[in-house]
Structure formats: structure tokens, C-alpha cells
Amino acid sequence: MQQVGSSTTDNFPLHHLNSSDCGSETSAEPRKSKARAQKESADLSRMRPNVSFYVFYLLLLGLGVACMTCVCYWITQWQGGFAWDGTHQQFNWHPALMVTGLVVFYGYGAVLYRVPLTWGQNKLPWKLLHATLMLLALLLSIMGLCAVFGFHYAKNIPNVYSLHSWIGIAATALFALQWVVGAVAFLLPCSPTSLRKLLKPAHVWLGGSILSLSIMACISGINEKLFFALKGGANSSAAYSSLPPEAVFANSLGVLIVAFGLVVLLILSIRRWQRPESMPAEVVYSPLHQDDN
DSSP states (O other), rough: OOHHHHHHHOOGGEEEEOTTTEEEEEHHHHHHHHHHHHHHHHHEEEEEEEHHHHHHHHHHHHHHHHHHHHHHHHHHHHHHOOOOOOSHHHHHHHHHHHIIIIIIIIHHHGGGGOGGGGGGSSSHHHHHHHHHHHHHHHHHHHHHHHHHHHHHHTTTTTOSSHHHHHHHHHHHHHHHHHHHHHHHTTTTTTHHHHHHHHHHHHHHHHHHHHHHHHHHHHHHHHHHHHHHHOOTTTSSSSGGOOHHHHHHHHHHHHHHHHHHHHHHHHHHOGGGOOOOOOOOOOOOOOOEEETTT
């Protein structure tokens, strides 16, 4: 009889198990609800910085449009408009192109990776868009330099003698170097990952430095232009020191440019707005000759 009892107990070992160990629905439901609550809380915590980001991002977009609109209005209202014939109207392309390219488009491209909508997608298309915006900004900046150099050569005016010109040329040269190195290191599939990790901190730091130099060049350029244009006397309606409407408007343009740059640097400096290093939805791209492998 004892053997029968022991064999019966050994043949049915499940009576030793707890109901919670069997994965019953009653014990699993509280876990699921708790996990769901934690996920919703995490989603809300991620949503709050996203909302604050978009507030500053929309502010940045508005400031950029305001800068481009104001510089064009300044040129057409007080400086005689635009032309490309070696006259003063050719010079007018210089401030318009430099503000548009070296400041506004550059700032838009710099904060592209901070947009949360780009985080859950393949990074390669956004890399290409970033490079395209930066290339467009660089080309506009080079055209702005060509405009002022062409005007100076036509009027036999010396070149590169002011601090404004030194800062502007330095910013454009560093920008060109930054774009070439960035395209080679971050766009070419054959570039090693170790090189990208090595260059990324320098790429980010130099990007902010170029923007700072660009803002300094634009501010000093506006000030220099007003000193030349508003000398007072018979050939001018009022002197710069009397603060005529053109001076007020151009100074306000400078304030807008500074505000635009500060918002860009703010967005770049907040760590919780940075794109995560790796996203599950990203697709790793490889050179064409490795596709078959």
C-alpha cells in the first residue's frame, strides 16, 4: 500500500507547483496592466520634451523666415534692389546670400537630427537631407562672396582688409572643410565606424563654432554697411548716429540673427533632444559590393 501511495504521488508531480508558477491568467493580468501603465508613463515623459522641442523648433523656423524677409526688404527698400552688373546692386546680393546661406539654411540643417520624427526611421535619408541643406548653404555663401569680390574688382576697391571680411572668409572656409570631411566620413559606406566615432565630437563642435563665426560676420557686416551708407551730409538723408529708420530696421535685423543663432545653439546643447545613438527601426546600409554577401 505504501508503494502504491508513493507511486501515485510521484506520477502526479504538478501538485507541488504554485498557481502563480503555472502562468495563470489571474496572475498575468496585473503584470500586463502594470507594464502597460509603465509604458504609458514612459510615453508621456518622452512626449513632454518633444512638445518643448517643437515649441523652440517652430520659433527657430519663424526667426529664420523673418531674417530672410527682413534682409531682402532692407535691400529693396533702402539700398536699391538687386542686380549682377558690377554696380552697387551687385553688392546687395552679398548680405542677402550670406544671411540666407551661412546663417539660416546652416541653422536649419544643423538641427535636423534633433527632430523626433526622424528618430524611428532609417538615418541614411536624413543624412542625405542634412548634407543637401548644408551644401545649398555653402553654395549660397560662395555666391555671396563672389558678389562682393566682383563688385570690389569692378570699382577697384581693396579686398579683405576689414575684420568683418576676415571672420566671414574664415567661417566660409571652415564650412567648406567641414562639409567635405563630413561627406567622406559620414556618407561614404566604406568609411570605418571607428573614424565616424572619432570625428563626430569634432564635427559637432566645429559646426557650432562655424555658426558663431557666421553670426559675428553678419553682425559686423551690417554695422559696417550702415557706417558706409549713413554718413550724413548732402548725399545722405541722415547720419547713422541719429538713428534713422534704416538704421533701426537694420539693427533689428541684427537682433533677429542673434536670436536665431541662440535658439540653434540652445537646441543643439540640450541632451534629451539629441537623436538616440541606435534605433531599432534603422537599417544599416553597406557598400554595393557587399550586398550579395
